Amino acid sequence: xxxxxxxxxxxxxxxxxxxxxxxxxxxxxxxxxxxxxxxxxxxxxxxxxxxxxxxxxxxxxxxxxxxxxxxxxxxxxxxxxxxxxxxxxxxxxxxxxxxxxxxxxxxxxxxxxxxxxxxxxxxxxxxxxxxxxxxxxxxxxxxxxxxxxxxxxxxxxxxxxxxxxxxxxxxxxxxxxxxxxxxxxxxxxxxxxxxxxxxxxxxxxxxxxxxxxxxxxxxxxxxxxxxxxxxxxxxxxxxxxxxxxxxxxxxxxxxxxxxxxxxxxxxxxxxxxxxxxxxxxxxxxxxxxxxxxxxxxxxxxxxxxxxxxxxxxxxxxxxxxxxxxxxxxxxxxxxxxxxxxxxxxxxxxxxxxxxxxxxxxxxxxxxxxxxxxxxxxxxxxxxxxxxxxxxxxxxxxxxxxxxxxxxxxxxxxxxxxxxxxxxxxxxxxxxxxxxxxxxxxxxxxxxxxxxxxxxxxxxxxxxxxxxxxxxxxxxxxxxxxxxxxxxxxxxxxxxxxxxxxxxxxxxxxxxxxxxxxxxxxxxxxxxxxxxxxxxxxxxxxxxxxxxxxxxxxxxxxxxxxxxxxxxxxxxxxxxxxxxxx
Numbered sequence: 001x002x003x004x005x006x007x008x009x010x011x012x013x014x015x016x017x018x019x020x021x022x023x024x025x026x027x028x029x030x031x032x033x034x035x036x037x038x039x040x041x042x043x044x045x046x047x048x049x050x051x052x053x054x055x056x057x058x059x060x061x062x063x064x065x066x067x068x069x070x071x072x073x074x075x076x077x078x079x080x081x082x083x084x085x086x087x088x089x090x091x092x093x094x095x096x097x098x099x100x101x102x103x104x105x106x107x108x109x110x111x112x113x114x115x116x117x118x119x120x121x122x123x124x125x126x127x128x129x130x131x132x133x134x135x136x137x138x139x140x141x142x143x144x145x146x147x148x149x150x151x152x153x154x155x156x157x158x159x160x161x162x163x164x165x166x167x168x169x170x171x172x173x174x175x176x177x178x179x180x181x182x183x184x185x186x187x188x189x190x191x192x193x194x195x196x197x198x199x200x201x202x203x204x205x206x207x208x209x210x211x212x213x214x215x216x217x218x219x220x221x222x223x224x225x226x227x228x229x230x231x232x233x234x235x236x237x238x239x240x241x242x243x244x245x246x247x248x249x250x251x252x253x254x255x256x257x258x259x260x261x262x263x264x265x266x267x268x269x270x271x272x273x274x275x276x277x278x279x280x281x282x283x284x285x286x287x288x289x290x291x292x293x294x295x296x297x298x299x300x301x302x303x304x305x306x307x308x309x310x311x312x313x314x315x316x317x318x319x320x321x322x323x324x325x326x327x328x329x330x331x332x333x334x335x336x337x338x339x340x341x342x343x344x345x346x347x348x349x350x351x352x353x354x355x356x357x358x359x360x361x362x363x364x365x366x367x368x369x370x371x372x373x374x375x376x377x378x379x380x381x382x383x384x385x386x387x388x389x390x391x392x393x394x395x396x397x398x399x400x401x402x403x404x405x406x407x408x409x410x411x412x413x414x415x416x417x418x419x420x421x422x423x424x425x426x427x428x429x430x431x432x433x434x435x436x437x438x439x440x441x442x443x444x445x446x447x448x449x450x451x452x453x454x455x456x457x458x459x460x461x462x463x464x465x466x467x468x469x470x471x472x473x474x475x476x477x478x479x480x481x482x483x484x485x486x487x488x489x490x491x492x493x494x495x496x497x498x499x500x501x502x503x504x505x506x507x508x509x510x511x512x513x514x515x516x517x518x519x520x521x522x523x524x525x526x527x528x529x530x531x532x533x534x535x536x537x538x539x540x541x542x543x544x545x546x547x548x549x550x551x552x553x554x555x556x557x558x559x560x561x562x563x564x565x566x567x568x569x570x571x572x573x574x575x576x577x578x579x580x581x
Contacts, residue, residue: 062087065485066146066166068136070097070120072471073373074172075556076478078123083486088129089164093151095120095133098195099555100471102564104239104522106198108205108247109576113195115563118556134162139169139344141367168369171341171356172478175375175469178336184306189331192236201330205244206580208327209252212259222262224325229266229311231303232332233274235521238286240330241267242524245293249525251576265295266324268313270302270333275521275529277468279537282521282529289523335375335469360418360511362481371481374474379512383461384419385454390501391415392450402447408438414498420513424463467514476514484509520547 063086067074070092078090096117105111124131138147146169150160177193179185190204191197205228212225230241244265253260267274267290274290274297275283290297300316312323337345337355345351348366356377357365364370365380384391395403395411412434416422422434431437438448438456448456467473484491487509491497497507518532520543528543538546548568555561 060085063167064089064165065168065170066091066164067170067172068092068146069172069174069374070094071172071174071374072097072100072474073174073376073478074170075118075120075123076475077170077172077373077482078120078127078129078478079556080479080482081127081485082482083488085489086168086485088127089166090120090124090129090131091134091136091146091148091164092120092131093133093135094194095131097556099560100193101551101554103192103195103198104236104243106195107192107201107240108243109202109578110243110246110571111564111567112577113199115560115567116555117195118560136173137161137340139171139340139347139370141344141348141370144169144369166369169371170481171364171370171372171376172374172474173338173341173376174474175335176338177331178334179331180333182303182305185303185331188306188308189231189329192240192330192332201240201328203580204328205247206578209256209259210580212262212327213256219262222259223264224309225327226259226263227266227324227326228264229268229324229326229329230332231268231311231329232334233267233269233271233297233299234277234332234334235275235519237267237269237330237332238274239522240332241265241290241295242522245295246524247576251578254575255578266326267295267297268301268303269297269299270316272299274299278519278521278529279531279535281537282531282539285529285539286521286523289525289527293524337376341376361484361507361509362477362512373477373481375469378466381421381464382419383464384415384422384457385461387501388454388457389450392453394499394501402449403453404447408435408448411499414501417498417510418501418507419460420511421463422457422460425460428463470519472517472519473514477512480512520550522547 065086065088067078067088067090070078070090074090074092075097078088081088096119099116099118102111102116106113106116120131123129132148134148134150136146137149139145140147144166146164146166148162148164174193177191179189190201192201208225208228212222217225228244230237230244248260248263248265252263273283273287275286287297298313301313301322302316303311304314304321305312306329309325310323311326311329312321314321341356345353345356348364350357350366356372357380358372358377359365360379360381362371362373362377362379364372364377391411392403395407397407397410416434426432426434426437429437438453487496491508495506495508497509497511499506516533518530521529521531522544523529526544527540528547530538530543530546532538552561552565555564
């Protein structure tokens with residue numbers, strides 16, 4: 001009897017400590033003890049992991065990986081990380097992942113804000129990671145510490161700040177809007193980076209129409225209130241302008257028919273064209289469509305100041321300052337560094353750079369235990385011509401001063417892996433491989449000397465470009481780094497990367513290589529421009545359906561997919577929500 005009591009007490013204690021294990025028992029009962037398949041937060045695995053010991057009885061010390069941020073790169077890294085040898089701690093001021101490409105759709109009620117966010121607590125529970133809702137305010141790289149502050153600044157038992165140690169730090173905090181120190185922007189303009197920004201814009205748009213609908217206002221006053229100014233002709237500014245125009249055409253005409261005639265949208269761009277990172281065919285179509293839609297597109301106009309009621313621009317051609325009244329300004333002109341990242345760069349000797357620099361393996365230059373992903377950093381790609389002598393020396397194993405065909409073939413793959421600009425150069429010049437490049441410089445000679453080698457590769461570095469600050473890049477970087485961490489122990493023993501031309505052996509991993517899957521630019525009126533690999537450009541209604549399909553598939557959970565698709569369906573049937581909440 002005592003045996004049974006003891007057994008049931010222990011079993012009860014176990015199931016109380018690990019509730020998911022009761023589901024395992026239930027499933028086992030229904031399956032008759034046969035095939036058992038179940039996956040939850042994996043409590044049994046966490047029990048075994050927590051009790052892991054070395055052969056001498058000492059507990060295994062896991063490396064502490066601290067991840068800053070829960071955006072595209074941070075969430076992707078956490079989602080793909082599956083190495084039980086790491087103690088993962090996440091610090092982020094927001095406890096959710098935000099699908100930023102659909103933020104412009106939130107501003108006019110096409111999509112609800114909650115439909116494009118995924119709480120990260122579920123991922124934390126599933127992976128066994130820990131999360132702290134706070135923001136990092138300082139990185140102490142010399143002591144491997146970060147200083148954090150709670151999100152809202154309210155005190156909890158007299159404390160709002162705390163420090164965390166780390167063995168490995170992954171910086172994935174993204175960037176903040178860049179105002180270029182333009183007077184009045186911080187105080188009077190709206191930004192479009194977070195859910196709070198989109199909701200503020202949505203409320204402001206509705207409030208403008210409600211104010212303009214009040215009696216005893218002059219026409220000039222109504223025109224001022226309903227003048228919407230968008231600064232920045234990049235993808236975000238263009239898409240927001242298109243979404244706002246759709247709202248005016250599809251919904252305002254029905255909801256506010258008396259004031260529709262006073263509305264005006266102005267898009268300001270300092271450069272010569274909008275969407276200048278896209279194919280010229282897309283740029284031309286977008287500009288023509290905006291003109292047809294009545295959107296006032298002003299290129300060559302640089303904003304020099306914003307007040308509570310007016311925006312001032314400097315016209316590049318004439319140099320004249322033009323001031324116009326407005327009802328709302330949305331600022332979307334680029335991104336800048338967060339203050340604590342700038343301080344960190346000063347500490348590690350990167351104070352003169354515009355953005356945090358990493359190597360091709362996403363390690364911050366000057367800090368081997370710190371990695372940086374996404375908009376926070378840029379890859380400082382090594383130049384071929386900087387290493388040309390070392391490459392030639394590594395290939396010339398018999399020290400004859402020339403390379404024969406066998407010696408060259410032994411390193412050609414490593415050259416292409418280590419320096420991605422080589423492949424870009426070959427593709428641009430329609431050369432089949434690097435051997436054809438060397439043949440063009442060396443003629444029919446079977447051996448090549450150092451001078452011919454330099455001549456052949458002298459133009460390769462011209463293809464070096466910084467990666468764009470997009471969700472696509474950040475997501476791929478997070479996935480890449482997670483897979484490196486998953487194979488860390490294996491690659492320490494058996495490196496998988498290219499030759500170290502300036503050292504011995506091989507690099508542990510292949511360097512990060514970005515793969516571009518295409519870009520979209522929604523232009524309103526159920527028309528989208530798509531620029532896809534292979535120099536394929538598609539513009540029109542068919543591209544809009546492709547946009548729907550791709551974005552629905554890229555949402556990170558079935559919950560968000562169902563919510564967004566239902567929002568799209570609701571908008572088609574009932575129109576957009578015009579409530580100011």
